[in-house]
Amino acid sequence: MGNRVIYLDHAATTYVKPEVFETMKPYFCEQFGNASSIYTLGRESKKAVEEAREKVARALGAQAREIYFTGSGSEADNWAIKGIASANKKKGNHIITSAIEHPAIMNSCKYLESEGFEVTYLPVDSDGVVSLEDLKKAVKDTTILISIMFANNEIGTIQHIKEIGAFAREKGIYFHTDAVQAIGNVAIDVEKMNIDLLSLSSHKFYGPKGVGALYVRKGVKISSFIHGGAQERGKRASTENLPGIIGLGKAIELAVENMDSYNTKLLDLREKTIEGLMAKVPYIRLNGHRTNRLPGNVNISFQYIEGESLLLMLDMIGVCGSSGSACSSGSLDPSHVLMAIGLPHEIAHGSLRLTFGEENTQEDVDFLLEEIPKIVSKLRDMSPLYEAIKNKK
Structure with missing residues (x-):
């Protein structure tokens, strides 16, 4: 493969598409006005921000005034959870979420x-x-919020969002979903899916880092998260990240336009990788739902090896993968997601997450299917546990 890098960690971040970067460029040096200023340069910036807001709203089936720009998906998650809790504490103090949510x-x-x-x-x-x-069964009289992620960032499993939303609506409980991994991979309509709040992050769908958004359905009672000026209709103070917002708008527009062809390609690469590894490597387990999962997500646990060692050896041959969430990669603890689905520590530690993107090819999959079995075999040869299993046969 030469010096080529095979990037297979799109769930952690993506590159900025050239079309997105070109759209952003004028807002760094030429059209740099503060969107809160009343002179022409500022008004032009304000107009560009509102056009980006429209694009995000169209992608979600929302209204533009229901979209609030944030500094990240994590900020949007924090705002949704803490903002609802703060504004509705007189009504109740109980929140329901799942054991596999993002750290945010x-x-x-x-x-x-x-x-x-x-x-x-x-x-x-x-x-x-x-x-x-x-x-x-978990709902109480004091329940004010249900927050269930749309699709899991580690194992790719997609939840029954529409049904959860319908139940929450029937009970008069606010429903939030962290859709950071879902944008561009799953068709989303906040109206049809009964979603009250939704978080997203630009850098997961070929937009810039440092910008995200929170959808808040009109009428939802939520406190402001950052106090200061009157930006974002008084809900989220801070001078607008003009280039970032423009980039987010363009990126989400492209993501929705190209979703079907993108997903078809990723699904093909995913299936060939899963089937190939399952056929070539013994003692492995696919994590996450077999079919109801993100089209580009492969998460496999390899028994009798350490995931970190596998990642380092893949890196040596130019393959970028992950053992879980990028947000918790500094932790030595096994993934809370893998533990929640019932994996014992020793198997959870041997997990590999590969997430495909638009630049990946069938050639990449062929290379993986040739190299991963060799690396796993080499690592297992150093494992006393694997030696004991072999001797039992």
Whole structure:
């Protein structure tokens, strides 16, 4: 493969598409006016921000005034959880989420627990799916928010969002979904899916880093998260990240336009990788739902090896992969998602996440299917546990 890098960590981040970058460029040096200023340069910036807001709204089936720009998906998650809790604490103090949420949700909920709120963390089945029955049983008179992610960032499992939203609506409980991994991979309509709040992040769909958005359905009672000026209709202070917002708007527009062809390609690469590895490598397990998963997500646990060693050896041959969420890669603990679906520590530690993107090819898959079995075999030869298994045969 020479010096070529095969990038297979699109769930962690993506590159900025050239068309997106070209759209952003004028807003760095030429059309740089502050969108809150009343002179022409500022008004032009304001107009560009509102056009980007329209693009995000169209992608979600929302209204433009329901879209608020943030500095990231994590900020949007924090705002949704803490903003609803703060604004509705007189009504109740109970929040329901799942055991496999992104750290931005999990840690926001833990913070609220320290402030006197009660949080129920719903279990998931072995595929990572939240049970609607479990959700129904967890609801209390004090429940003010249900937050269930649209698609999991590690194992790719897609939840039954429309059904969860319908139940929440029927009960008069706000429903938030972290859709950071879903944009561009799953068709989303906030109206049809009964979603009250939705978080997204630009850099997951070929837009710039440092910008995200929160959809808040009109009429939802939510507190401001950043206090200061009157930006974002008084809900989120801070001078607008003009180039970032423009880039987000262009990126989400392209993501929705190209979704069908993009997903068809990713699905083909995913299936060939899963089937090939399952056929070539013994003692492995696919994590996440077999079919109801993100089209580009492959998450496999290899018994008798350490995932970190596998990643380092893949890096040596130019392959960028992951053992879980980029946000928690500094942790030595096994993935909370893999633990939640029932994997023991030793198997969870041997996991590999590969997430495909538009630049990946069949040649990349062929290379993986040739090299991964060799690396796994080499690592297992150093494992006393694997040696014992072989000797038992």
